[in-house]
Amino acid sequence: MTYFMYDVHGNAVDEPDAAARRTLIVDGLADPEAVNPEVSLTHESGWSLTAYAGGLLLWENVEEEGTAAPETRDGVSVDEVVRVFDLLAEGEVEKVGGTF
Template sequence: MTYFMYDVQGNAVDEPDTDTVRKLVQEALASTDTENPDVSLTHESGWSLSAYAGGLLLWENVEDEETAPGSLDQVTEPEVLRLFTLLADGEVAQIEALGWQRAA
């Protein structure tokens, strides 16, 4: 399965290994950069997770405008890494099953 990440500078990284994912997530969660405040992982299915410093996590399908994005707040670094790994593996249903807060 194909996936890619954007780092906090907006650079794309194709199919990063586990260590690279960890490094990129740690950089994002520690970042104080307001221009590029997140790191994201997007799966070939269109599903994407974006993690922000402070623990905000956004879940959306970038190819389906009808599906409302969801968010979780105060997500710990280990949980972000776990969810990014699930998405890289294509385990969309497991991620979708979490208690995402959806905009009305």
């Protein structure tokens, strides 16, 4: 499985481990000087999660046309963001989709 993340400064990070993902999410979303107020993880399947400061979470397939429309959840805790990002990094697409 391959995946990559974008941090709040727009930098791509290839396949960060669980500790690095947590740091990118927790520290990034709390950074008041962030260039972009979001972090994202895109899996090789095309499925992507984007978490915004304030608790908005976006789930979408960025590669396949005709897939379901993007879905959102609001008021998501940072711990829940870390949990679903970990699931997607592990390729658990159906489990992530089931949370929306």
